[in-house]
Amino acid sequence: ISVPMAYFAGIGGAARRGMIFKSSAAVDAAAGAKRVIFDKTGTLTSGRLRVSAVRSERMGSDMLLQIAAHAEAYSNHPIARAIVEAHGGEIYPELMERFQEQPGKGVCIEVDGKPILVGTAAWLQSEGVSVPEKEISEEIAVYMSIAGLYAGRILLRDDVKPDAKKAVDALEVCGCRTAMLTGDSEAAAQKVAAQLGIREVHASCLPDGKAEIVKALAAVTGNSGTTLFVGEGLNDAPALLSADLGIAMGGLGSDAAIEAAGAIVLDDAPMKVPDMIVHARGVRRIVLENIGIALGIKLIVIAEGSWSDYNSTTLPKIKASIQSGNGAYDLT
Numbered sequence: 001i002s003v004p005m006a007y008f009a010g011i012g013g014a015a016r017r018g019m020i021f022k023s024s025a026a027v028d029a030a031a032g033a034k035r036v037i038f039d040k041t042g043t044l045t046s047g048r049l050r051v052s053a054v055r056s057e058r059m060g061s062d063m064l065l066q067i068a069a070h071a072e073a074y075s076n077h078p079i080a081r082a083i084v085e086a087h088g089g090e091i092y093p094e095l096m097e098r099f100q101e102q103p104g105k106g107v108c109i110e111v112d113g114k115p116i117l118v119g120t121a122a123w124l125q126s127e128g129v130s131v132p133e134k135e136i137s138e139e140i141a142v143y144m145s146i147a148g149l150y151a152g153r154i155l156l157r158d159d160v161k162p163d164a165k166k167a168v169d170a171l172e173v174c175g176c177r178t179a180m181l182t183g184d185s186e187a188a189a190q191k192v193a194a195q196l197g198i199r200e201v202h203a204s205c206l207p208d209g210k211a212e213i214v215k216a217l218a219a220v221t222g223n224s225g226t227t228l229f230v231g232e233g234l235n236d237a238p239a240l241l242s243a244d245l246g247i248a249m250g251g252l253g254s255d256a257a258i259e260a261a262g263a264i265v266l267d268d269a270p271m272k273v274p275d276m277i278v279h280a281r282g283v284r285r286i287v288l289e290n291i292g293i294a295l296g297i298k299l300i301v302i303a304e305g306s307w308s309d310y311n312s313t314t315l316p317k318i319k320a321s322i323q324s325g326n327g328a329y330d331l332t
Contacts, residue, residue: 002290010283018266019276020250026262029245030280033176034225036273037214037243040182040192041078042232042252044270045158049082049140056152064152068144071109071118074099076234076254079142080107082156103235104183104206106142114147120183122204124150138187160195167270168196174277176228179217181210181239211238218244230265230273232257247273 007024054061069087072080106119179200189203218227229243232253240246248261251268
């Protein structure tokens with residue numbers, strides 16, 4: 001009974017520190033971690049994006065921001081929320097005839113029958129929009145087209161969390177390799193990775209693409225250990241399910257991410273991830289010690305029982321045979 005009690009106490013102790021393990025299997029997976037993969041936005045960065053600049057080709061910057069805010073009004077993506085917040089004005093739903101969101105790409109609405117796209121440069125280009133090369137930024141950016149013509153771009157900033165670099169360094173000390181996945185451009189992703197010391201970066205990832213990358217990295221890790229994925233968004237749910245253990249950020253995390261994860265960080269602090277691993281390894285060490293002690297006690301009891309049986313049955317027979325005086329040492 002000491003084994004389930006050790007897990008019970010370990011999970012309870014983690015919960016008091018803001019780290020939720022949903023099961024003993026999650027504890028074991030965290031204890032065996034050899035690779036930790038992070039989503040970028042909202043996990044390593046604050047997720048509180050802010051519009052830093054608006055560049056318009058065919059109208060005033062305020063008008064471009066207003067149109068983009070209407071397009072993004074029904075999206076829950078952090079970029080969409082930042083654009084709507086930057087607009088700060090009223091949204092008129094009656095203007096929009098159709099809304100469609102392409103996960104990892106952007107959104108599309110129609111106004112007076114004209115399609116308006118707001119999303120990545122690659123998506124606009126795939127839809128036949130000519131985005132000038134000089135407009136493609138190394139920062140986080142969304143691009144807009146109206147009726148198939150390029151209209152402008154919106155640049156955003158997302159600050160790295162204060163303890164993100166410390167968390168990456170702590171994971172290296174724990175013997176874990178780190179990687180980062182993001183839907184942002186390669187340049188934006190590499191800029192954040194350089195700040196944090198993460199050498200393996202996968203940029204421009206779609207939700208399904210994230211899951212495939214997690215599966216591939218888990219296969220590379222193989223039997224040497226487990227692979228953990230840390231994310232918070234709705235689009236991260238497939239990747240959370242693909243890892244040996246998915247860890248969701250509980251504050252900014254979507255309901256889908258929290259449901260899919262096997263563990264949760266309540267305060268969204270990246271440093272809690274290495275703390276989880278250290279804590280889980282401590283719990284597993286206690287479990288193994290308890291198993292060793294239990295087996296040791298069983299062996300002692302078995303040996304004691306065998307010696308007691310020898311004393312109670314065999315020794316009297318020997319004594320009786322010797323005392324019989326017939327010289328026969330019948331031990332049967």
